[in-house]
Amino acid sequence: MVATNGPRTDIAVVGWAQTPMVRRTDLSETQLLLRVITAALEPLGLTRADIDFTCLGSCDYITGQAFSFVSNLDAIGAWPPKRDSHVEMDGAWALYEAWLRLQEGDIEIAVVTGSGRSSTGDPTLIYPMEMDPFYLAPLGADPLTFAALQARALIQAGITDERAMAEVAARSRRDARSNPDAQVKGDADIDTLLAGEYVRAPLRRHDLPPITDGAAAMVLATGDRARKLRERPAFITGFDHRTECHNPGYRDLTDSPSTRIAAEAAGLGTSPVEVAELQAAFTHEEILLRRVLDLGGEVAVNRSGGALASNPIMATGLARIGYAANHVFGGGKRALAHSTSGPCLQQNLVCILEEDA
Amino acid sequence: MTRFVENSIVFPYKRSLGPVIGAFMTGLTEQRILGIRSGDQVIVPPLEWDPQTGAELDPDGMVEVGPAGTVESWTWVPAPSEQHPLGHPFAFAFIRLDGASTPLLHAVDTGAPDALRVGARVAPRWRGSRVGHIGDIIAFVPGEQPEVDGPDSGPAEAPVTMMDYNASITYRNPVPPVLDRLREASRDQRIIGQRCPVCERVYSGGRGYCPIDAVELGEEQDVDLPHTGTITNFTIVTPVQYPGQTETEPFARVFVLLDGTDVILPYQPVVELPVGEVRVGKRVAAAWAPPNDDIDDAGAMGGAYGHLIGWIPSGEPDVEDPDLVNRIF
Numbered sequence: 001m002v003a004t005n006g007p008r009t010d011i012a013v014v015g016w017a018q019t020p021m022v023r024r025t026d027l028s029e030t031q032l033l034l035r036v037i038t039a040a041l042e043p044l045g046l047t048r049a050d051i052d053f054t055c056l057g058s059c060d061y062i063t064g065q066a067f068s069f070v071s072n073l074d075a076i077g078a079w080p081p082k083r084d085s086h087v088e089m090d091g092a093w094a095l096y097e098a099w100l101r102l103q104e105g106d107i108e109i110a111v112v113t114g115s116g117r118s119s120t121g122d123p124t125l126i127y128p129m130e131m132d133p134f135y136l137a138p139l140g141a142d143p144l145t146f147a148a149l150q151a152r153a154l155i156q157a158g159i160t161d162e163r164a165m166a167e168v169a170a171r172s173r174r175d176a177r178s179n180p181d182a183q184v185k186g187d188a189d190i191d192t193l194l195a196g197e198y199v200r201a202p203l204r205r206h207d208l209p210p211i212t213d214g215a216a217a218m219v220l221a222t223g224d225r226a227r228k229l230r231e232r233p234a235f236i237t238g239f240d241h242r243t244e245c246h247n248p249g250y251r252d253l254t255d256s257p258s259t260r261i262a263a264e265a266a267g268l269g270t271s272p273v274e275v276a277e278l279q280a281a282f283t284h285e286e287i288l289l290r291r292v293l294d295l296g297g298e299v300a301v302n303r304s305g306g307a308l309a310s311n312p313i314m315a316t317g318l319a320r321i322g323y324a325a326n327h328v329f330g331g332g333k334r335a336l337a338h339s340t341s342g343p344c345l346q347q348n349l350v351c352i353l354e355e356d357a
Numbered sequence: 358m359t360r361f362v363e364n365s366i367v368f369p370y371k372r373s374l375g376p377v378i379g380a381f382m383t384g385l386t387e388q389r390i391l392g393i394r395s396g397d398q399v400i401v402p403p404l405e406w407d408p409q410t411g412a413e414l415d416p417d418g419m420v421e422v423g424p425a426g427t428v429e430s431w432t433w434v435p436a437p438s439e440q441h442p443l444g445h446p447f448a449f450a451f452i453r454l455d456g457a458s459t460p461l462l463h464a465v466d467t468g469a470p471d472a473l474r475v476g477a478r479v480a481p482r483w484r485g486s487r488v489g490h491i492g493d494i495i496a497f498v499p500g501e502q503p504e505v506d507g508p509d510s511g512p513a514e515a516p517v518t519m520m521d522y523n524a525s526i527t528y529r530n531p532v533p534p535v536l537d538r539l540r541e542a543s544r545d546q547r548i549i550g551q552r553c554p555v556c557e558r559v560y561s562g563g564r565g566y567c568p569i570d571a572v573e574l575g576e577e578q579d580v581d582l583p584h585t586g587t588i589t590n591f592t593i594v595t596p597v598q599y600p601g602q603t604e605t606e607p608f609a610r611v612f613v614l615l616d617g618t619d620v621i622l623p624y625q626p627v628v629e630l631p632v633g634e635v636r637v638g639k640r641v642a643a644a645w646a647p648p649n650d651d652i653d654d655a656g657a658m659g660g661a662y663g664h665l666i667g668w669i670p671s672g673e674p675d676v677e678d679p680d681l682v683n684r685i686f
Contacts, residue, residue: 026359026531034571048571064366064528074568121528124438129368129524134378135402138491138522140440141462145449148432149462156430156475201433201470245408249451249460250400253430 009103010223010357012233015044016322018216021183021310024119025213029063032215033075033115040111040217044229048077052107054084055098057091057114058314061126072115083107090114091216091318092279092339092349098220099239108225114315115215123211123313131343132247144208146248146343148200151284153253155202159291162202165283166193169206169308176305183210183310206308209281214312216319223357234328234335234353238266241339241349248344256292259338259348263293266350268336273352275300275327276336277320281307285345289338293350317341317349324353360532367600370522376416377405379518382489384421386513388503390481390494392457394418401457402491424503425480426454426461433470440524443496448473452497466496486510489517535565538579543663546645548582550618558619584643586615586622586668587676589684591635609635613668614684621684626667637682638675641668 017039019025019032027035033056041047054076060068069086078084085101087093091114098110124142131137154160170190176182188206196204219229226233242258242265244251263269276299280286290301302308304323307316317339324337332355339349374382377393381403384391393403393414401422406413431450437443442464450473451460465479479497485507487493495506535551542549551574552559553567561582566573591611596604609632612621627635628644646664 028531028533028565030566031533031573034566034573037571061526064364064526064530074564074566075571077569077571079569120530121526122438125440125524125526128440129526133370133372133522134374134520135491136462137524139442139449139462139464140438141449142438142440145432145434149430149449149451152430152432152475198433198435198470203432247402247408247462249402249462250408 009105010226010235011099011102011220012226012235012357013321013325013353014219014221014226014229014233015040016216016218016325018181018315018319018322019214021181021212021214021312023183023211023213025117029058029068029115029117029215030071030075032117033072033113033217036215036217037075037111037113040219044219046109046219046229050109051076051111052083053098053101053110054082055087055094055101055110055112056084057087057089057094057112057318059088059116061129062116062118062120062313064120076111089341090339091218091315092321092337092351093241093317093341095218095220095318095321095351096239096241096349099236102220102222105222108222110220111217112220112318113215113217114312114318116312116314117213118211118313119213136247141343143343144200144203147208147282147284148203150248150253150344151202151207151282154284154288157254159254160284160287162194163190164287165207166190168283168286169193172302172305172308175303176309179305179309181310182305183212185305185309203282207283209307209311212310212312214310214315216312216315216322218318218322230329232329232331232355234325235355235357236351237354237357238268238350238352240265241347243342243347246342246346248346251344253344254288256288256345256348259289259292259345259350262348262350263336266352268293268350268352271334273299273334273336274332275303275324276338277304277306277323278302278338279307279317279320279340281311281316283308285340288345293336293338321351321353324351328353328355359534360537361529362532363527363529365525365527368522368524368526369600372520372522374518374520375405377403377414377419379516380416380419382517382520383513385491385493386487386489386517388424388483388505389421390423390454390461391419392422392454394420398458399456400459401454401461420456422456423454423481425478425501426452426457426497428465428473428475428477428479429453429460430475431465431473433473442492447496450479450497452479463491463494464496466498472499480504482506487513489513490520533563533565534576535574536563538576539563540663543665544648546643546664548584548615548643548662548665549579550582550615551578552580554578559617560620561615561618561622562620582618583616585671585673586613586641587681588612588635588637588639588641589614589621589681590637593632593635607632611635611641611668612685613641620686623685628667628669630668630670636675638677640671640673640675642671644669
């Protein structure tokens with residue numbers, strides 16, 4: 001039995017914003033952050049002077065510059081000097097650190113960001129450099145290859161098939177039509193999708209995420225401050241992340257035990273969620289995650305269009321938490337958000353948001 | 358139209374291998390593939406610890422597996438990248454070598470995807486000349502029998518302890534419009550800065566935003582800066598001959614606070630100022646390239662100031678200010 005990981009202090013998401021999600025932006029990462037932080041703060045009547053703590057998630061390899069987060073600090077107005085931290089992870093992990101920091105109880109407001117300009121380099125060349133340096137990186141082991149190997153393992157095990165995967169893509173594009181921030185949207189015919197060429201068999205174009213430039217910023221506040229800042233704050237009632245070993249060859253690719261344990265620790269099992277936002281950048285990942293999280297047909301999954309509609313690396317997971325918070329802002333009771341990192345769902349994060357603390 | 362610039366970064370890593378991965382790599386030079394025992398499992402490729410439990414494993418427990426194995430999962434790469442092991446379409450596969458408990462990721466060279474299936478039997482095609490690198494196996498090929506490509510130069514003479522890894526990534530970045538304005542103004546021997554409308558600080562260097570107030574600065578905030586300033590701090594660089602270093606003799610990089618501005622210009626080159634005469638408080642003036650010269654990106658501020666090529670002594674008396682040295686931003 002895993003102890004449920006709930007906060008000691010009431011902490012809520014009170015607002016968030018994201019940049020337009022596009023294939024290539026003219027703006028620098030710092031400019032994206034300047035705009036998106038302002039966009040997250042302004043509706044709440046807050047300024048940068050009100051921020052007690054910031055945590056930024058970004059990746060030097062994607063930016064192509066060592067310590068690239070240092071120039072991103074120019075976007076937070078760090079004068080007089082501020083409490084700040086950085087994670088070389090999706091902004092969802094930056095949110096986790098801010099959530100921990102707020103539990104100290106001495107500060108009230110934190111801002112977290114996730115940012116990445118994937119168009120800056122070729123993701124299929126950058127990604128292998130982050131893999132095991134002895135056995136994987138020298139082969140140029142790229143994200144599409146790992147995803148395809150996991151998809152075939154799931155098909156071979158009878159857990160999914162190419163048609164079910166195409167149905168996930170079609171539903172995501174359909175749902176994305178009502179999301180003004182989504183990059184890939186529209187109606188798609190399953191048979192037409194299945195007639196497409198393989199990019200990495202058994203994956204076709206529709207099974208893959210788009211390449212997206214973008215950033216997201218989120219504002220967290222503690223208890224009473226959160227209630228003053230907005231109606232219906234989205235309280236984080238459970239939050240956990242777990243990792244498995246790195247090389248997918250050592251793992252059972254038809255399961256995701258780290259997701260299961262993180263969800264249990266975050267308290268998913270204690271009452272039902274109405275919506276789930278899963279960071280499934282590939283169609284088969286959504287199928288596996290739904291199965292591992294035991295989400296029934298009554299749970300609305302990735303109504304935003306998900307990562308298949310826009311995939312701003314380093315912000316994709318934080319945006320999932322934002323969409324889940326939107327559900328609570330809009331009258332919902334309970335939502336789940338998931339983020340992931342590493343090849344074949346190596347590390348997984350689960351965040352539960354609720355109307356009541 | 359936003360201008361984009363490309364630059365490539367080379368990552369030349371040299372890594373030590375340790376007792377287990379080193380033995381695996383040495384084994385490859387001998388056309389042998391080694392795993393390591395963990396309980397009743399044989400982990401391939403081998404690690405110094407069990408990937409599930411973290412338990413330390415005994416390097417004496419290394420055992421030979423394969424050479425043939427069975428495909429457990431595969432995908433087809435129709436358009437290989439420059440980092441991939443083969444230059445023509447091939448498969449990546451998880452291959453469970455005979456005697457192994459875990460699969461090895463490697464390339465399978467079958468010519469076409471229809472020759473592949475889960476359960477297919479494959480064996481290594483060895484490079485004739487092997488150095489102790491996962492690429493000593495060119496790829497796996499269908500069948501039970503290993504092959505050697507070209508003349509066999511035999512095993513390594515000594516155990517393999519190090520590994521080179523070289524990658525090069527090309528990045529494509531937008532040039533902030535302010536930098537183009539700075540560069541263009543430098544043709545007319547003008548130095549452009551920007552004044553923040555909130556705090557009224559004057560920024561040199563073409564940052565494009567005020568980091569204090571976190572507001573973007575546009576063309577309407579451009580101001581002409583004076584051409585004289587003071588060295589606030591400096592370093593003398595003795596060049597190490599890393600890849601890309603073109604300097605061979607010690608050279609100065611100085612921080613210049615232009616008169617009437619609020620931030621320094623960092624890491625500036627100097628002109629007609631010997632290394633031994635660089636000092637804090639020295640007054641300098643802008644040095645310009647002839648207007649018709651083609652300017653590459655090697656000038657001041659990585660080319661941002663174009664025709665401004667560095668700083669030359671102005672002949673004015675030094676500034677005596679003990680706080681000056683603290684100005685590094």
